[in-house]
Amino acid sequence: MAGKLKKIVDDTKEGNSTELDLVDKGIVNILEIPGFVNLKNLSKLVLAHNKITSVPPNIANFLNLEIIVLFNNAIEELPTTLSSMPKLKILNVGMNRLSTLPRGFGACPMLEVLDVTYNNLNENSLPANFFCLDTLRALYMGDNDFELLPPEIGRLKNLQILVLRDNDLIELPKDIGELIRLRELHIQGNRLTVLPPEMGNLDLVGTKQVFKAENNPWVTPIADQFQVGVSHVFDYIRSDTYKFLYGRHIAAKAAPPAKTNDKSKKISRIKK
Amino acid sequence: MTTTAGSRRNLFSLQPLDEQTQSPLFQRRRVAVGEETGHDAHLLQLEEEFSANMSLGNAVCQRCNDGFKMDEQIVNSNGLWHTYCFVCAQCFQPFPEGRFFEFEGRKYCEHDFCVLFAPSCGKCGEFISGRVIKAMNASWHPDCFLCFSCSKSLADEGFVKNQGRALCKDCNAMEKAKGLGKYFCFKCHSIIDGGHLKWKGEPYHPYHFNCHSCGIELKEDAREKDAELYCLRCHDKMGIPICGACRRPIEERVVHALGKTWHVEHFVCAKCEKPFLGTRHYEKKGLAYCEIHYHQLFGNICFVCNNIINGDVFSAFNKAWCVNHFACSICDKKMSQKTKFFEFDQKPVCKYCYDKFPGELKKRLKKAYDEAVKSGKV
Numbered sequence: 001m002a003g004k005l006k007k008i009v010d011d012t013k014e015g016n017s018t019e020l021d022l023v024d025k026g027i028v029n030i031l032e033i034p035g036f037v038n039l040k041n042l043s044k045l046v047l048a049h050n051k052i053t054s055v056p057p058n059i060a061n062f063l064n065l066e067i068i069v070l071f072n073n074a075i076e077e078l079p080t081t082l083s084s085m086p087k088l089k090i091l092n093v094g095m096n097r098l099s100t101l102p103r104g105f106g107a108c109p110m111l112e113v114l115d116v117t118y119n120n121l122n123e124n125s126l127p128a129n130f131f132c133l134d135t136l137r138a139l140y141m142g143d144n145d146f147e148l149l150p151p152e153i154g155r156l157k158n159l160q161i162l163v164l165r166d167n168d169l170i171e172l173p174k175d176i177g178e179l180i181r182l183r184e185l186h187i188q189g190n191r192l193t194v195l196p197p198e199m200g201n202l203d204l205v206g207t208k209q210v211f212k213a214e215n216n217p218w219v220t221p222i223a224d225q226f227q228v229g230v231s232h233v234f235d236y237i238r239s240d241t242y243k244f245l246y247g248r249h250i251a252a253k254a255a256p257p258a259k260t261n262d263k264s265k266k267i268s269r270i271k272k
Numbered sequence: 273m274t275t276t277a278g279s280r281r282n283l284f285s286l287q288p289l290d291e292q293t294q295s296p297l298f299q300r301r302r303v304a305v306g307e308e309t310g311h312d313a314h315l316l317q318l319e320e321e322f323s324a325n326m327s328l329g330n331a332v333c334q335r336c337n338d339g340f341k342m343d344e345q346i347v348n349s350n351g352l353w354h355t356y357c358f359v360c361a362q363c364f365q366p367f368p369e370g371r372f373f374e375f376e377g378r379k380y381c382e383h384d385f386c387v388l389f390a391p392s393c394g395k396c397g398e399f400i401s402g403r404v405i406k407a408m409n410a411s412w413h414p415d416c417f418l419c420f421s422c423s424k425s426l427a428d429e430g431f432v433k434n435q436g437r438a439l440c441k442d443c444n445a446m447e448k449a450k451g452l453g454k455y456f457c458f459k460c461h462s463i464i465d466g467g468h469l470k471w472k473g474e475p476y477h478p479y480h481f482n483c484h485s486c487g488i489e490l491k492e493d494a495r496e497k498d499a500e501l502y503c504l505r506c507h508d509k510m511g512i513p514i515c516g517a518c519r520r521p522i523e524e525r526v527v528h529a530l531g532k533t534w535h536v537e538h539f540v541c542a543k544c545e546k547p548f549l550g551t552r553h554y555e556k557k558g559l560a561y562c563e564i565h566y567h568q569l570f571g572n573i574c575f576v577c578n579n580i581i582n583g584d585v586f587s588a589f590n591k592a593w594c595v596n597h598f599a600c601s602i603c604d605k606k607m608s609q610k611t612k613f614f615e616f617d618q619k620p621v622c623k624y625c626y627d628k629f630p631g632e633l634k635k636r637l638k639k640a641y642d643e644a645v646k647s648g649k650v
Contacts, residue, residue: 023603024628046604049628067576071602072628090576092602112578117617118633137578142617143633163617166636184590184618188640210590210618214643265632 006034018042018064024049031056040064043087048072057081071095071115083107094118094140097268100125106132117163118143120268123150131155142166142186143266147256154178165189165212170256174198184210191257192216194249200238205231217257221245333357350374360384407431408438419443467492471501485509495521529553530560541565589618600625 005025012020018041027033027050037058044067052073059065060081067090075096082088083104091108094117101121106129114136122145131152139156142165149164154175159182166189177198185204193216204211211230218226221242225233236242263269332339334351335358347358359366362384373385380388386399393400394410395417405412405427414427420434421443432444439447442461449456455468455475462477469478469492481490485506495507508514513522516532517539527534527548540547543565554566567573567580574581576597586598586609593599599606600613600622607613613620616637626634 021604023605044604048603048625069602069604071625089578094602140617161618165617186617189636208590214640265630267630267632 009033009035009039013039019044019046021046022050023047026050027052029053029056030059043067045069048092055079055082060084063087066090066110068092078102078105080104086110089113091115095268098125101127101130103127104129106130108133109135111135113138113140115140116144117141118266118268120145122146122168123148126150134158137161137181138184139163143268145263147191149173149176151175157181160184162186166261168259168261172196172199177201183208186210186212187216188212188214189261190216191259193219193222193254193257194246195222195233195237197237197243197246200234202234205234219245219249362388403427408433408436421447469494469501471496472499530555530558543569588613588620589615591618 005022005027008022009020011017013035020036020039020042021044022033023046027047030036030047030052040062041064042062043064045062045065046067046069048069048071050070050073052070052075055070055075055078057079058081059068059079063085064087065085066087068088069090069092071092072095075093075098078093078098078101080102082091082102083106085108087110088108089110090113091111092113092115094115096119098116098119098121101116105127111133112135114133115138117140121141131150132155134155134157136156137158138161139159140161140163142163144167146164146167147170149169149172151173152175153159153162153173154177156179159179161184162176162179162182163184163186165186169187169190169192172187172192172195174196175198177196177200179202182202182204185202192213203209213226213230213233221236222233225236237246330339331352333354335353338354340346340352340354345355347353347355349358355366358379360372360381361378362380365381367379367381371382372379373382374380375385375389386401390399390401391404391411392398393413393416394408395412398413400411400413403414405414405417407417407426415425417426417431417438418424419426419431419440420437421439424440426438426440429440431438432441433439434444434447445461445463446456449463452463455464456462457464457468457477457480458474459476459480464475464477467478468475469481469490470476471481478490478492478494481494481501482488483490483494483503483506484500485502488503490501490503493504494501495504496502497507497510497512502510507521513526513533514520515522515535515538516530517534520535522533522535525536527536527539529539536549537547539553539560541553541562542559543561546562548560548562552563553560554563555561556566556570561569563580572581572585572592573579574594574597575591576593576599579594581592581594584595586593586595586607598608598620601616601619602621602625605622605624607620607622611622613622614626614637615621616626629637
């Protein structure tokens with residue numbers, strides 16, 4: 001196995017390639033990849049479908065890395081050094097065992113796409129400066145444990161894609177209405193009953209936009225509008241009638257619906 | 273006696289008096305002269321008397337009341353005078369060239385008469401004899417009372433007072449039009465209420481002109497070409513390019529694009545409205561866009577590198593990829609048009625990676641997919 005890996009690394013080095021793909025190679029420790037530390041010019045590192053449990057802090061020494069894919073590993077923690085990587089644009093750490101993001105992560109200077117799908121993250125897992133990531137254009141957080149979305153989400157002015165599919169969200173902050181560039185929003189499979197009227201600012205209706213909101217316990221008026229179509233939902237939440245209803249709903253402080261998503265079988269939870 | 277009635281008349285050469293003159297001074301002078309002419313007949317009678325008996329024994333000088341010596345020269349003018357007594361009532365000098373002016377029984381040389389009684393002109397400051405124009409709280413020579421703006425004589429046609437200036441009626445109307453922000457027709461000299469037409473730099477009512485080509489009465493949208501005026505239709509036919517944005521003729525550089533012609537500065541991006549100024553533009557549905565906005569609007573920015581895609585575009589899930597970056601979003605394996613892939617959060621996933629998904633996730637994805645199919649969304 002190690003021999004095979006060495007050959008791939010050597011080929012990469014000799015071919016002056018800056019991309020290293022080691023998908024499904026049973027790798028446990030990145031540092032055990034033979035000759036890996038010599039690939040200083042690496043711009044793309046794809047290590048999907050391995051058995052990696054931790055990411056070494058010295059990954060930050062690969063100053064040219066722009067894309068890191070660690071999808072489907074067993075990582076429980078990321079190094080704080082990630083935020084010092086000057087060119088990192090795409091980080092995919094989906095399908096791991098993350099229950100927290102490293103301190104200071106929001107300082108990543110160039111990060112455009114962050115994929116933390118299918119982990120064990122919630123609103124308390126995010127570092128304080130997380131919403132300083134104003135270069136972010138896509139944020140994938142589906143299949144996590146968020147019950148609340150921090151209102152600071154409104155600071156991610158460049159966000160075009162936001163995925164919150166299959167979390168435990170009980171409400172969305174009104175600040176989501178400030179994400180004026182948003183063209184894709186996935187909130188299906190949560191515990192949402194109402195939408196903030198400020199979401200009426202968003203343009204998510206149209207052939208170029210995506211708005212997915214199925215499998216939520218919507219209040220009847222919203223559920224009715226979904227029956228006729230997404231554009232009707234947005235027309236409705238912009239109406240004064242709805243603003244009044246929404247105000248009353250929030251004031252009533254009804255208990256949130258119970259969790260319905262059974263996550264016991266998620267591989268991010270199962271201890272091996 | 274040396275002066276004859278004839279020469280006396282000659283001497284007494286007052287300016288011709290105008291019956292119309294309303295100046296009080298001239299009224300008085302007219303009365304004085306009238307009296308004089310009345311005396312005239314009487315004087316002539318006297319003269320005849322004198323000449324009949326040549327006796328001046330009891331005649332006295334009008335000024336000093338002394339008698340005359342027999343051989344003394346006598347001035348005969350509305351009475352008899354010693355030559356040394358026949359002088360200006362003001363300066364006591366003989367009248368230059370015998371000209372004098374009489375007023376209230378006194379005789380004055382021209383200079384003193386003017387100094388004492390004649391008005392001076394508000395423009396040139398000279399004395400006015402003859403017709404006096406009283407206007408604007410001053411007196412004027414008829415030739416000095418002119419329109420402030422065009423210098424036309426106002427003596428006979430009248431004037432309009434405008435901000436302390438005397439103006440002729442035309443200039444006043446022009447000033448008024450200027451104040452209202454309107455133009456003043458150069459032909460009929462009245463205010464142009466609607467749109468105006470400029471020709472050779474002057475504004476006119478459009479209806480004073482007809483199209484040089486078709487003869488139709490012109491409107492304000494008429495155009496000038498080679499010092500002739502044309503209606504818009506004829507002007508357009510003459511092959512002058514019209515800007516597709518402002519609809520005005522293009523006299524400088526012409527941009528040909530989208531099947532139209534444009535002013536360089538009017539050929540702009542339909543989104544940001546910045547002129548292309550010769551840089552590359554992209555067309556879509558009859559509109560032109562700059563590179564950035566074309567790709568931003570029509571989605572040809574690669575999802576991975578975030579750059580504008582030159583060349584082939586791979587499109588899926590409302591996203592686009594450049595040839596180099598269309599790959600499985602998990603294992604980064606390159607894909608082609610023929611590669612089958614799955615949708616996961618609106619990203620492409622190859623079959624190999626999808627198969628590696630945990631069963632519970634696949635089950636959920638399958639269920640969501642089936643529901644979407646049922647509701648007719650896929």
